[in-house]
Amino acid sequence: MEKPVPVGKVENAVVNGSDPCQDQEIDSCPPQTGYRHSIWRSVLFYALVVVPAGLGLLLAYWFPAVWLRLTAYRCPLGSASRVIVKDLDGNKCVEVVKTAILPGHTHQPIRIGHTCVGLKEVWSGGVVRYLIHRHLRYLYQPSVGKFVLLRGLDDGHTSSALHGMRGGLSLEQHSKRACLYGENSIDVPVKPYHVLLVEEVLHPFYVFQLVSVVFWIVEQYYYYAGAVFLISCVSVIISLLQTRRHLQQIHDIAFSSTTVSVVREGREMSGVSSSSLVPGDVLVVPPSGLLLPCDAALLTGQAIVNEAMLTGESVPVTKTPLPPSSLHYLPSSSSHKRHTLFCGTQVVQTRFYGNERVLAAVVGTGFSTAKGGMVRSILFPRKLSVRFYVDAMKFVLLLSILAGCGFIYTLAINFYFKFQVKDTILRAFDVITIAVPPALPAALTVGIVYALARLRKNNIFCISPQRVTLAGKVKLVCFDKTGTLTEDSLDLLGVQPVVAGSFTSGLCSARDLPQCPLLYAMATTHSIATINGKLTGDPIDLKMFQGTGWVLREPPPGSFDTLTPTIACPPKGGGGEILGSEVELAQLRMFTFSSDLQRMSVIVRVAPTSDPKQLHVFCKGAPETICQLCRPNSVPGDFPEVLGSLTQQGYRVLAVAHRPLHMAWHKAERVKREVVECDLRLAGLVVMQNRLKSQTTPVMSSLSHAGIRNVMITGDHLLTAVCVARECGMIPSTHSVIVAETTPTSLVSFRVLGEGRSPTTESGEEGTTPLIIKAGDLQPPFHMALDGKTFSVLRESSSQDDYQRVLVKGTVFARMAPDQKAQLVRDLQSIGYGVAMCGDGANDCGALKAAHAGISLSETEASVASPFTSKIPDISCVPILLREGRCALVTSFSIFKFMALYSLAEFITVSILYSYESNLGDWQYLYIDLVLVFAFSVVMGYTGPHPHLVKRRPLGTLAGVHVMLSLGLQTLLLIVFQISALLYLQKQPWFAPYQFPW
Known part of the structure; x- marks a missing residue:
């Protein structure tokens, strides 16, 4: 007989036997510090910054928060003219406080933060104070003493309350809300060329290049300075054109304007501009063809909508009316998504009863919509903690320290040789440009740029370039089943x-x-x-x-x-x-x-x-x-x-x-x-x-041979999923499968599935009585299969070690709800796995965004559902992405190490030559920096990935023993070689020794 095992006993049972999708996170009340303009501080600041050739103005441009602290005094937020806002990534932004005039006293309710308050709570003397941070409005709430996020009707309002709005807003209500919420527009401004040019030139990299060119000209390195200046100009123009093109693409995706029919004061008004819509308006949905300009809750009738832009799902979905209830309306919840028309989606068809109109209450406008969230996630991607970049910045700091030592050494040598002060300072600063090459930080992105270009040629598109290198460290890939591993049609x-x-x-x-x-x-x-x-x-x-x-x-x-x-x-x-x-x-x-x-x-x-x-x-x-x-x-x-x-x-x-x-x-x-x-x-x-796609089995084999673990996360039946896993090779035929099941008393039991046979009994004969797996009963290799209910029980009730062992051995997770899929991905990441997720983007949205590399199989080029979108309709896109990720990582590593060693080699050479009152010539610098370095960098950047995935993954850190040992030994070899060559030269009979002043 089967005896249930308490969830706390998973160790003996298993191991010892051997959301639209949510947009980016929003802080409704981020940390804020208020400042008010000070005339005397501003005068003093600008008087001082003029002295060091405008360097202070550059610093003020690069660090606006520091500039604000120097030119203004701190004050309460209620009287502040500017506010420093700290976002979720720790970045500090300076935002200007604006005012909206709302005449007359009003009790009109609005939603700010997580609280529904009357407009009088933020209304003072007919004025509402607000700021715009990352395209979202924050209203000043005196009772809280902070600027709080202004929300639409998408949080805190009950379904019944939304149904009570069928008569629409009055003209006065609309006027006040329009003043409060602003235009219903997702407008990403495309900056003019001259503005982009100024921004590009004022980038620290190009400022450093420009200063270096000036120094080199003064030192009479005319050819070298001219070549670098020319290359920098070409680089600025290319970067400017790419930035302009990127902004234009985002603008084209984001901006749309149309005319709609709305209900106001109980009557229908047609020909209304969509930019005038506000939360609380009632939209009359036409029979077909409307590209939704807002988020709206469907109140009457039905609508068939194409949501490919948001979810990647090409099949139109049916939206039904929101039922009246006392429950709070949350469009992102799975229970209310099917009643919500999202901005940016296309109404294909509506259905209505008799003469009844299809009505929808506007709940979100502008950047507060699902589409607005997608655009903001592109404009302001979350900062990814990648160890490689952290280590690279530490290495740059180390080179800066070395450059400081070289600066002091050069000053000492030149003063000793009694050089002119001008020449001494020029040479000392020249050492800094050698030891810390300005192109070094840019080397980190070279691999990503080329990888993105190759991915695009393979019909794989990306809205989060930082995740390319994360794909290079993937150890585990999660797959949805239907439409991903198997054909869409059944x-x-x-x-x-x-x-x-x-x-x-x-x-x-x-x-x-x-x-x-x-x-x-x-x-x-x-x-x-x-x-x-x-x-x-x-x-x-x-x-x-x-x-x-x-x-x-x-x-x-x-x-x-x-x-x-x-x-x-x-x-x-x-x-x-x-x-x-x-x-x-x-x-x-x-x-x-x-x-x-x-x-x-x-x-x-x-x-x-x-x-x-x-x-x-x-x-x-x-x-x-x-x-x-x-x-x-x-x-x-x-x-x-x-x-x-x-x-x-x-x-x-x-x-x-x-x-x-x-x-x-x-x-x-x-x-x-x-x-x-x-x-x-x-x-x-x-x-x-449901048949497997033709590429499923070969891709599974390729990933397995590369030592990459494959996991299935599906909403299908557990045994169906196990069978598909065996058929595609995710679970080899020689491996056993343990099925974890939850009993009515919330205990977890385990039984062994035979290789396509019935479960085995304790005596080893075929039967139907499940078996509890005890220590020593089963030898590896084996896989675990469990459903969503068991997953929740294990996650909530078992010990951390036991649950982690289930994560390590789990291969099939069936009957998983969308939020469970996302949670599983996060849990796998928490135990050290680099996780990729491949799905169709519909119910996998949360998991795709949570994964280090989420790739959605979709016909659209950009989708909020996933960082990567593939037009390839099968999982053959996964090894392509992983290979390009590895290639980008290795390329960035190689170019970074090459640039670092090149700067060290040149630094050592120049330091030795300075000791002999000498230096490299103009053409020598030109040959080394442009012919040799530029050529090798370009070749390394153009190098594509290996045609096959292998077990060995690239390193993810510059601080590893292999990297540091390689750089250290190479540097030592350079020193020994150059000193040996110098000593050998001095021993030649024709060599005339240098006469030192001492």
Whole structure:
């Protein structure tokens, strides 16, 4: 008999036997310091900075926070004219405090931070004080004494409150909100060429280059200075053009303007500019073609929307009205996403009832929308903590110290030789330009720039270039299953009906089914729509509906009372009749599929019928979930065995259930989901076959041979996922699989799955009794498979060490909700894994953004769902990305080390020559710095990746023993070689020794 193992005993059981997607994080009330302009401080500052040739102005430009502290005095935020805001990455930004004039006293509620307050709370003397930080507005709240983020209606308002806004805003309310929120526009300004030129030239790198050129000209290195100046000019122009092109691309993606119809003061107004929309406006959604200019909660009707830009999912999704409730509306939550129309998405089609308009309440505008979040994530990417860059900056600091020593040494030598002060200072500063080459920090990005270009040629696009090098350190890749490892489309293998509480023998074709609940459910439980004469929707829904042979049609207005729902009916002559008339199934209301609930349902009217109140509920979803919602006597006793047999063969199984619903339509329109989805009767199983993509198995083999661990994270059934994992080689045929399951008492038990056979018993014979894995019962190699429920139990209840051991051995994670996928990725990162995630971008959004290298398979070039987007429709993009990541890392390492050694070599050479009152000539500097260094740097940068992934990964730090030893020995070799050459030269008979002054 199976004995449950407490979750705290995972060690003995396993190891010893051997969200739209959320945009970037927003701080609603970041650290702030207020300053007020001081005339005498400003006069004193500008008087002093003129003395050192304007160097102080440059420092003020580079460090605005320091400039503000020197020219202004600190004061309370309530009287500040400028504010230093510290973001989540620790960066300090100077923001100007602005004012908005709002005449008249008002009690109009607004949302700031996490609190809903009256406008009077931020209104003082008809003026509201605010600042704009990273395109978001922060209002000054006197009661808090800080500037707090101004939110729309996307947080804190109940669903019922949003429904109460159907009459729209009054003109006075709109005017005040427009003044408060500003224009509804995502406008990224494209700076003029002359502004970009000034910004580029004032970059520290080019300022250093310009100063160096001046020094070299004074030292009469005309050819070298001219060459460097020419190269710098070309570099500035190229960088300027690239920056301008990048800004133009972002502007084109972000900016859109249209005219819409809104409801204000209870009446519809058409031809309104979308830029005038404010939170609280009620938008009238047209039948099709609208590119949404805001985030809005759907109040009435249905809408079919293309969300490819946000999620990467090319299949249109159906949005249903937000049900009135006392729950707070959160558009980013999985339960409210299906009721939210996101900015930047395209309305393909709307459905409405009778003469009722499709209405949506505006909840977010401008940069506070989902699209605005995507644009901000591009403009202000989160700072990534990459050890390589930290070590590189430390190395630059070390070279700076060395340059300081060389500076002092050169001063001493030149004073000793009694050189002129001007020449002494010039030579000393020349040593600094040699020891710390200005191109050294730029060497860190060379590999990334070339890697991005190669990735783009391979149809892989990136919105976060810093993550390219992170891809080079990936040790583990997580994959979604459906649409990623397997084909998007599935084949309907057959159905297994339930008749009188028992399964029929074997599978049968859906077209052979009589008029029964299973057939009706297959024809109605979907979100399919007819767009331009073609059925469009989720691939599973399409295959299931097409398997019935039925057709969809839109009835003329007036049928079924005043409703115009989607109607499914059998083909002409199909034999589907009730009461002598052809049967018609009208889909009256839909509860869309939820990844968290793992099911969808519809309320249907079957016509003809003698009772107008007789409705039917059909529900489909994960078998385990549907089974729990059914009457026990409607579930066959052999349900687990039949389900297990189908899933172990790799089939995707959906359970279908139904129940009668005696309710008038106007009540059914408002009934809660949980009231409908209960007391169901199991109608049968729908079995679908999902084939692997052609590139899945070869890529799995390539990754495995490179020592990269592969993990599957899916919402599918556990045994189906295990079968697919074995089929694609993720789990080798010679390896065992331990399935972790949660008992009703929240204990975790473990059993061994045979290689395609039934679970083994304690005696080793085949049977159905699961086995507890104790210490010594199983020898490695083995893999763990668990579902989302077990994952949550283990994560919350087991010890840290036990949970980490499960993470190390877990290969298949099934029935995982979107937030669980993201959490798993973060947990794997916390134990030292460099994690990549590959998915379709729909339910994997959180995990894709959490991973070090998230890559979405999508037809769009930029998506908020993921840092990387691949137009390659299979996982062959993964090894390409990993190879380019490794190449970028190795290239940056190599160029950095080469530049560092080159500067050290030249520093040693010049130091020796200074000791003999000599120096390199103009043409020698030109040859070394341009011919040799430039040529090698370009060649190294152009070098592509190895054609195959190997087990050895590149180092991720410059502080490693290998790197430091290599640099140290090379430097020592340079010193020995140059001194030896000098000594050898002095021993030659023709050598005339230098006469030192001493």
